[in-house]
Amino acid sequence: MHAHQQDQTIGGRTVINRRNFIAASAAAGTIAALTTPALAAPSAITANTVLRQRGSKPRIVIAGGGWGGLTAARYLRESAPDAEIIVLERNPVFWSCPMSNKWLVDIVPTDFIMHDLYKPAKKYGYEIIQTEVTAIERDAKRVRTSHGTLDYDYLIIAGGIRNAYDAWFGDDEEAISFTRKNFPSAYIPSAEHLSLKQKVQNFEGGTLVMTLPPPPHRCPPSPYERACIIAHHFKTKKIPAKILILDPKPRVMPINGGFTMAFEELYPDIIEHVPNAGVKELDPFNKRISTAAGDFDFDDAILMPPHQACDMVWYAALIAHKPEVGPGGWADIDPLMLHAKSDDSVYVIGDCMGAISPQFGHYPKSAHVANFMGRIVATYIGQRIAEKEVTPLLPDNLCYMMVNGEPKEAISVLFEYELTGEGVVHQTQIDIDVRTEDQYEEDFRWINRTFKDFLV
Incomplete structure (x- = not known):
């Protein structure tokens, strides 16, 4: 489907093609595993307690143990074998947002998406x-x-997103807490996934509203896939339900990607898609929502607020600012080198990354891109520690989204990128495959292959 691409020389620097990079990574020798001690809590923890004393080796700290952070740690052991690599993660286990929509209706079991971090x-x-x-x-x-x-000598921030409920409620903590508890978005690995699963499986009928976060937002879990999977569950269980998708975009994206056909052909009596329905006002207590496309009441809801970079990017004061609108909500990074524009010792990868290109804006905030960015930044830091020239690398993006449960069918979307002669990243290709059973099977091959790359 895709022609082989050669490495490019741009601005005197070689830009390695993504497929050549993958092949080189796969061929790299295996590094012997090192046993690391468990965290021993000090007898009295204070603000100045030192977690680990410094040694003579370069220290790389990774803030966030998700798709991007764990991938970076795995590949840093190869690219910087003499470095000290420490991952900081608040969750006790790894929880995968990819496949989590399928978990809501028991298509995959819990142990498929939940994994041991120590292994x-x-x-x-x-x-x-x-x-x-x-x-x-x-x-x-x-x-x-x-x-x-x-x-640290180098810091990698890989903390994903934060739910920007303040865009709806300002500083009304009561409304934020009530919404998070009763209408969970389940976009961040947490107990919200269990709450959403219970909501879906206990739903007895009525109108279920889904507000979609405006772009750019994390995906997966794809909100359209979530709607299709839940609709199939309602259809199979003969639950008299209506799913109302309140979409801030003017049309279903990607165009002609199969979701519109799925809505119309598979779930015409269950799913109603409302375009241009950005949230204007939300009353979670009385189950009422006002949007640019009208006002709606609901029996239950999955309220997905706007997304922004994780709190750690804000702690580091690395949010991009636009003078005309204020904070942009995403990290201000070099689009090729991926470190902060104001601090080349701090890298930001994964969903919290800022805009990359004036042509397409942000890379998709997907697990596939996060995994790719983890490998790229590990290569960059290894080159810097070895005092070598840093060679720019580009990712691609690949997403699978399930739309039907019987037969099990999915669609896929592939994006590719290259550098222009001016050194600007351009999106060069978009491939969209219509729903097939083969795409569903490819989804599982993709995630099993990627899990083996950094996790299991």
Whole structure:
């Protein structure tokens, strides 16, 4: 389907094609796993408790143990074998947003998307500490956590997104708390997924509203896929339900991607898509919502607010600002080197990354891109530690989304990128495959292959 692409020389620097990069990564030798000690809590933890004393080796701290962070840790052991690599993650286990929509209706079991964090750390030879990052002091190259402080030479922020409920409610903490508890968005690995699963499986009928976050937003879990999977569950269980998708966009994206046909052909009596329905006012207590496309009442809801970069990007004061509108909500990064524009010792990868290109804006905030960025940044840091020239690398993006449960069918979307002669990243190709059973099977091949790359 795609012609082989050669490496490019742009501005005197070689730009390695993504397929050549993948092949080189796969051929790299295996590094012996190093056993790392578990976190021993100090007898009295204070704000100045030192988590790990510094040694003579370069120290790379990774804030966030998700798709991007764990991938970076795994590949840093190869690209920087003499470095000390420490991952900070607040969750006790790895929870995958990809496949989580299928988990809502028991298409996949819990142990398919939940994994042990210590196993890959032991296998690849990095240390993982379960703790909460509370501050980032870039001037001192120090991360503060709920267990103490940690100095770094390089910092990788890979914390994903935050739900920007303040865009709806301002500083009304009561409304935010009530919405989070009763109408969970389940976009961040947490107990919200269990709450949403219980909501879906206990739903007895009526109108279920889904507000979609405006772009750019995390995907997966794809909100359209979520609507289709839940609609299939309602259809199979003969639950008299209507799913009302309140979409801030003017049309279903991607255009001709199969979702519109799925809505119309598979779930015409269940799913109603309302375009241009950005939220204007929300009353969660009385189950009423006002949008640019009209006002709606609901029996239950999945209220997905706008997304922004994770709190750690804000702690580090790395949010891009637009003078005409204020904070942009995403990290201000170099689009090729992926470090902060204001601090080349701090890299930002995954969903919290800022805009990359004037042509398409952001890379898709997908697990596939996060995994790719983890490999790219690991390569960059390894080159810098070895005092070599840093060679720009580009990702691609691949997403699968299930739309039908019987037969099990999915669609896929592939994006590719290249550098122009001016050194600007351009999106060069979009491939969209209509729903087939083969795409559903490819989805599982993709995730099993990727899990083996960094997790199991």
